[in-house]
Amino acid sequence: xxxxxxxxxxxxxxxIGIFGLLTRKNIVITLMSLELIFNSVVLSVVxxxxxxxSSAAFNEINVDNFFGVxxxxxxxxxxxxxxxxxxxxxxxxxxxLGKFKSTVELSDLSEMKN
Amino acid sequence: MxxxxxxxxxxxxxxxxxxxxxxxxxxxxxxxxxxxLALSFMTVAVVFFAINAEFLGAVQILVYIGAVSVLMxxxxxxxxxxxxxxxxxxxxxxxxxxxxxxxxxIVLVFVIVGTDWEKTHEISDPIINEILFDKYAIDKEKGxxxxxxxxxxxxxxxxxxxxxxxxxxxxxLSTKYFISLQIxxxxxxxxxxxxxxxxxxxxxxxxxxxxxxI
Numbered sequence: 304x305x306x307x308x309x310x311x312x313x314x315x316x317x318x319i320g321i322f323g324l325l326t327r328k329n330i331v332i333t334l335m336s337l338e339l340i341f342n343s344v345v346l347s348v349v350x351x352x353x354x355x356x357s358s359a360a361f362n363e364i365n366v367d368n369f370f371g372v373x374x375x376x377x378x379x380x381x382x383x384x385x386x387x388x389x390x391x392x393x394x395x396x397x398x399x400l401g402k403f404k405s406t407v408e409l410s411d412l413s414e415m416k417n
Numbered sequence: 418m419x420x421x422x423x424x425x426x427x428x429x430x431x432x433x434x435x436x437x438x439x440x441x442x443x444x445x446x447x448x449x450x451x452x453x454l455a456l457s458f459m460t461v462a463v464v465f466f467a468i469n470a471e472f473l474g475a476v477q478i479l480v481y482i483g484a485v486s487v488l489m490x491x492x493x494x495x496x497x498x499x500x501x502x503x504x505x506x507x508x509x510x511x512x513x514x515x516x517x518x519x520x521x522x523i524v525l526v527f528v529i530v531g532t533d534w535e536k537t538h539e540i541s542d543p544i545i546n547e548i549l550f551d552k553y554a555i556d557k558e559k560g561x562x563x564x565x566x567x568x569x570x571x572x573x574x575x576x577x578x579x580x581x582x583x584x585x586x587x588x589x590l591s592t593k594y595f596i597s598l599q600i601x602x603x604x605x606x607x608x609x610x611x612x613x614x615x616x617x618x619x620x621x622x623x624x625x626x627x628x629x630x631i
Contacts, residue, residue, distance in 0.1 A: 395612030
């Protein structure tokens with residue numbers, strides 16, 4: 304039951320993120336929606352790791368990699384790292400855009416269209 | 418913690434998280450949206466702590482609340498005219514987007530509720546018993562990996578691993594996933610160098626502009 308509750312929470316966060324990504328034009332709020340999506344994915348991965356041990360996770364277990372039980376947490380850490388790097392780069396680009404073009408609206412950035 | 422009590426706690430926390438996430442996407446003030454985003458991340462961290470993933474919860478607080486939310490708030494303060502964002506315009510696009518996200522949510526909930534998650538556990542049980550999983554376990558009193566008899570219950574071994582997850586995660590990151598960890602470090606270094614390059618260009622142009630103005 305706990306797994307279902309956490310997965311519903313995660314899917315709610317995911318769909319709210321999709322909604323923000325589709326409707327908002329501001330770059331920073333778009334980035335926030337992306338972070339919500341990443342976060343929901345990490346949450347569901349960790350919940351699966353905790354509550355539903357698949358046979359694939361156990362097949363790898365031997366003396367050398369005994370701790371394969373927690374591989375979902377490792378995947379979560381990697382997702383968080385990549386998301387943090389991406390956010391840092393994107394916010395630097397937001398700063399540069401605010402300096403050069405004096406705009407942070409996605410609809411104003413259409414030079415590469417056509 | 419009792420299981421039903423844990424469920425009620427997680428439901429309560431999830432409601433706060435969903436409300437703050439809706440506040441993020443509906444808010445026109447970007448600074449307030451950043452603060453609400455921090456609250457939403459915090460609720461996810463609380464859920465992590467509740468389901469025995471303490472390391473992930475700590476990483477969530479350090480990276481997301483401590484770095485990402487603060488970085489967003491900083492960028493709001495640094496960029497002119499960013500504080501008040503344009504609100505989403507009502508129209509066909511708005512209705513279509515809300516319908517799309519609602520559809521995604523409904524489909525996901527149907528799949529989650531319709532799947533028998535206990536069954537996947539049952540399927541994997543005989544396979545677990547076949548493997549030499551019962552050779553090693555964590556000694557809960559001493560906190561070390563020991564050899565246990567084949568009679569030890571598999572779920573006990575697994576619970577021991579999950580309850581003391583920090584030491585296993587550390588040893589996994591330094592042995593099996595060592596290359597992956599290095600590659601992640603390389604990616605973050607590339608991101609940092611890229612962001613420094615982008616903002617450095619901005620500052621140089623700003624100084625040149627000042628000289629021209631003089």
